[in-house]
Amino acid sequence: MTDFSTEYFTMNEEQAKEYAIKRLNYFQPDAELSCKEIGDGNLNYVFRIVDHKHKDSIILKQAGPVARISDEFKVSPDRNRIESDILKIQYQYVPEHTPKTYQYDPIMNCFAMEDLSDHEIMRNALVKHQVFPDFADHITTFMANTLLLTSDVVMNHKEKKELVKTFINPELCEISEDLVYTEPFYDCERNEVFPATRPFIEKEIWQDEQLQLETAKLKFDFMTKAQSLIHGDLHTGSIFIKEDSTKVIDPEFAFYGPAGYDIGNLIANLIFAYANGKAEIEDEKERHVFTNYLLTTIKDVIDLFKEKFNRIWSQSEIEQVATYKGFQAAYLDSILADTAAVAGLELCRRIIGLAQVIDITSIEDEAARQQAEERCLRAAKQFILQRETFKDGEDFVALVKSSFQ
Amino acid sequence: MTDFSTEYFTMNEEQAKEYAIKRLNYFQPDAELSCKEIGDGNLNYVFRIVDHKHKDSIILKQAGPVARISDEFKVSPDRNRIESDILKIQYQYVPEHTPKTYQYDPIMNCFAMEDLSDHEIMRNALVKHQVFPDFADHITTFMANTLLLTSDVVMNHKEKKELVKTFINPELCEISEDLVYTEPFYDCERNEVFPATRPFIEKEIWQDEQLQLETAKLKFDFMTKAQSLIHGDLHTGSIFIKEDSTKVIDPEFAFYGPAGYDIGNLIANLIFAYANGKAEIEDEKERHVFTNYLLTTIKDVIDLFKEKFNRIWSQSEIEQVATYKGFQAAYLDSILADTAAVAGLELCRRIIGLAQVIDITSIEDEAARQQAEERCLRAAKQFILQRETFKDGEDFVALVKSSFQ
Numbered sequence: 001m002t003d004f005s006t007e008y009f010t011m012n013e014e015q016a017k018e019y020a021i022k023r024l025n026y027f028q029p030d031a032e033l034s035c036k037e038i039g040d041g042n043l044n045y046v047f048r049i050v051d052h053k054h055k056d057s058i059i060l061k062q063a064g065p066v067a068r069i070s071d072e073f074k075v076s077p078d079r080n081r082i083e084s085d086i087l088k089i090q091y092q093y094v095p096e097h098t099p100k101t102y103q104y105d106p107i108m109n110c111f112a113m114e115d116l117s118d119h120e121i122m123r124n125a126l127v128k129h130q131v132f133p134d135f136a137d138h139i140t141t142f143m144a145n146t147l148l149l150t151s152d153v154v155m156n157h158k159e160k161k162e163l164v165k166t167f168i169n170p171e172l173c174e175i176s177e178d179l180v181y182t183e184p185f186y187d188c189e190r191n192e193v194f195p196a197t198r199p200f201i202e203k204e205i206w207q208d209e210q211l212q213l214e215t216a217k218l219k220f221d222f223m224t225k226a227q228s229l230i231h232g233d234l235h236t237g238s239i240f241i242k243e244d245s246t247k248v249i250d251p252e253f254a255f256y257g258p259a260g261y262d263i264g265n266l267i268a269n270l271i272f273a274y275a276n277g278k279a280e281i282e283d284e285k286e287r288h289v290f291t292n293y294l295l296t297t298i299k300d301v302i303d304l305f306k307e308k309f310n311r312i313w314s315q316s317e318i319e320q321v322a323t324y325k326g327f328q329a330a331y332l333d334s335i336l337a338d339t340a341a342v343a344g345l346e347l348c349r350r351i352i353g354l355a356q357v358i359d360i361t362s363i364e365d366e367a368a369r370q371q372a373e374e375r376c377l378r379a380a381k382q383f384i385l386q387r388e389t390f391k392d393g394e395d396f397v398a399l400v401k402s403s404f405q
Numbered sequence: 406m407t408d409f410s411t412e413y414f415t416m417n418e419e420q421a422k423e424y425a426i427k428r429l430n431y432f433q434p435d436a437e438l439s440c441k442e443i444g445d446g447n448l449n450y451v452f453r454i455v456d457h458k459h460k461d462s463i464i465l466k467q468a469g470p471v472a473r474i475s476d477e478f479k480v481s482p483d484r485n486r487i488e489s490d491i492l493k494i495q496y497q498y499v500p501e502h503t504p505k506t507y508q509y510d511p512i513m514n515c516f517a518m519e520d521l522s523d524h525e526i527m528r529n530a531l532v533k534h535q536v537f538p539d540f541a542d543h544i545t546t547f548m549a550n551t552l553l554l555t556s557d558v559v560m561n562h563k564e565k566k567e568l569v570k571t572f573i574n575p576e577l578c579e580i581s582e583d584l585v586y587t588e589p590f591y592d593c594e595r596n597e598v599f600p601a602t603r604p605f606i607e608k609e610i611w612q613d614e615q616l617q618l619e620t621a622k623l624k625f626d627f628m629t630k631a632q633s634l635i636h637g638d639l640h641t642g643s644i645f646i647k648e649d650s651t652k653v654i655d656p657e658f659a660f661y662g663p664a665g666y667d668i669g670n671l672i673a674n675l676i677f678a679y680a681n682g683k684a685e686i687e688d689e690k691e692r693h694v695f696t697n698y699l700l701t702t703i704k705d706v707i708d709l710f711k712e713k714f715n716r717i718w719s720q721s722e723i724e725q726v727a728t729y730k731g732f733q734a735a736y737l738d739s740i741l742a743d744t745a746a747v748a749g750l751e752l753c754r755r756i757i758g759l760a761q762v763i764d765i766t767s768i769e770d771e772a773a774r775q776q777a778e779e780r781c782l783r784a785a786k787q788f789i790l791q792r793e794t795f796k797d798g799e800d801f802v803a804l805v806k807s808s809f810q
Contacts, residue, residue: 157579213731216727321624
């Protein structure tokens with residue numbers, strides 16, 4: 001008999017199954033359970049527990065004692081409390097795109113959630129060049145609701161301040177501050193630079209003082225701008241998808257930060273998928289269909305976000321001064337500038353920094369990978385340096401197109 | 406025998422004396438105590454307890470259950486915990502300009518602090534047209550240290566986030582959000598407009614859509630920009646002064662906000678003193694001495710702040726990206742823009758809004774008061790609309806001079 005109520009320990013599959021029987025009020029008494037650890041993330045153990053008799057299943061997610069990304073990152077298991085809390089909030093705003101969660105256990109640092117095994121991690125689907133026509137519609141519903149409804153535009157300011165307090169997230173923010181905002185912009189030994197791209201990076205990134213200055217300003221924005229309760233890690237690896245369903249997972253990086261962070265993060269990762277399609281699809285027609293799908297999706301993510309953001313704004317009871325003439329447009333412009341900037345930062349950090357993406361690393365031909373990386377970095381620079389000029393979807397698409405010519 | 410250990414109640418003078426004897430480990434056993442409530446603030450009861458035998462004294466500050474500014478503001482007594490905590494932090498950085506505090510009592514919501522009765526509230530001294538040549542030097546030491554050392558430039562980012570959490574201050578921030586950033590900019594019934602100035606306010610403030618838009622952006626900055634642990638109410642009524650000493654008191658509005666807030670607040674209140682001197686001093690030579698002192702002080706507050714800020718920056722171990730070329734200047738420019746903006750907001754809110762200042766209200770001649778108010782408001786508009794152009798002390802002084810011509 002395992003004791004789950006006294007002291008934290010990381011569970012194995014057998015213990016996770018036992019936990020499900022004894023501690024989760026979910027399965028029926030005659031359930032026939034099996035359990036498998038399926039985590040491929042960096043910070044957690046993810047157990048899938050299946051009841052073969054009643055064809056039901058659930059996910060049990062437990063925080064490891066140390067972030068699995070590397071022993072250098074020590075991350076306290078409190079992140080699972082944050083994740084469980086934020087999933088509840090996101091579920092309240094957009095139940096259709098948020099997994100349902102069950103009880104959080106502060107001793108074992110775990111919580112149970114809806115099993116989405118019929119979905120696939122979007123990044124994996126995109127490197128197989130699958131397309132999801134409804135994705136832009138789904139994800140903009142998620143972003144417009146979570147980002148606007150948690151901001152001072154709509155939320156009672158005192159309630160918002162309590163949420164800011166609840167979601168202060170020093171350890172996970174430190175990871176982003178280091179990996180996204182700092183290390184990619186100098187020759188940090190933890191970077192993982194693809195040798196063929198190194199000369200380009202040395203000249204175009206590490207020697208560009210204007211670019212560095214802008215990244216420093218953006219880092220301070222990230223550390224100080226408590227605008228919206230953001231997901232904090234909204235790339236295509238944090239999205240479960242199937243044809244008619246999109247679910248956003250893994251919000252353990254959540255905190256009050258710049259609203260544009262989530263949107264920019266996503267845009268950059270769509271560009272990685274685009275770069276992969278450009279490099280890896282040999283058949284011209286197939287390539288055209290896939291890359292065109294991504295350009296349309298990038299455009300729609302921006303434009304549908306704007307449309308839904310403006311619709312929610314007009315339907316909500318908003319902060320009095322936010323009704324002043326010109327404020328709504330200025331506020332949205334500022335989110336889009338942050339979006340462009342973060343798209344640029346994410347493009348840089350996934351190519352130069354420690355945590356890379358398979359969209360790029362799976363390109364086996366050296367010249368093709370180098371070309372893909374340099375194109376992404378060229379776009380990245382413009383996104384950061386010209387961030388104030390990105391006003392709608394077409395502006396984002398135009399830069400992607402011109403960078404990949 | 407009064408019970409101080411069970412339940413909060415507001416003390417009278419006799420009970421405060423009893424509290425000092427029984428709960429403060431401060432006076433000697435044979436002390437001969439007297440106690441007087443001397444509070445003239447809006448939120449607290451302030452008891453001065455004197456030991457006549459040993460010529461010693463202390464201040465006991467207790468939070469009232471409801472803000473005394475008006476029954477409309479309900480402010481929880483937790484603000485005294487915030488005040489006691491922040492005074493300890495400020496004392497650690499600038500002991501020479503912060504009153505020493507003694508134990509905080511979470512039941513009675515009170516704490517004891519150094520008696521500064523040999524000092525005078527600076528606003529009261531200024532309306533008597535006294536000058537304090539060392540003030541700019543003193544207050545810039547206070548501001549440069551508290552604002553820079555609590556920011557992400559110098560402070561460890563995780564420690565800073567814990568302080569952000571500790572000083573989330575929903576109720577006091579709401580007062581500033583309403584009284585400083587909202588009500589002065591429309592015809593709010595709680596405003597206290599001087600009738601003679603009303604036509605000017607209606608035309609130049611309430612009908613200026615560009616001005617309103619900028620105040621809305623600034624309000625969102627105030628609610629979201631967790632830059633420095635600011636005092637939050639640093640006007641001349643929060644400063645105890647004598648010739649050779651300056652002590653900053655009443656930091657109950659403290660929270661992580663824009664660093665320029667404190668500096669701008671102070672600048673505006675120096676301008677009120679200047680307006681008072683212009684209007685009230687009949688002798689030309691005396692008037693010149695006093696108003697010149699204030700112009701010099703305004704200039705020095707900005708320039709000495711910059712100088713000390715840059716010195717601390719160069720002597721501290723700072724955040725890596727803050728060392729990038731151009732960052733320090735950009736960061737300081739942005740603080741000065743916030744300074745100008747808040748100077749403008751404070752000038753407006755003290756003339757138009759609920760909480761007025763005696764520098765202005767004590768001007769008995771109607772035409773003179775109207776002129777003083779309109780000059781202040783004229784400067785205020787430029788401070789807000791042109792905030793990016795204020796780079797050094799001379800820029801601030803030039804606007805004051807031109808507005809009062």
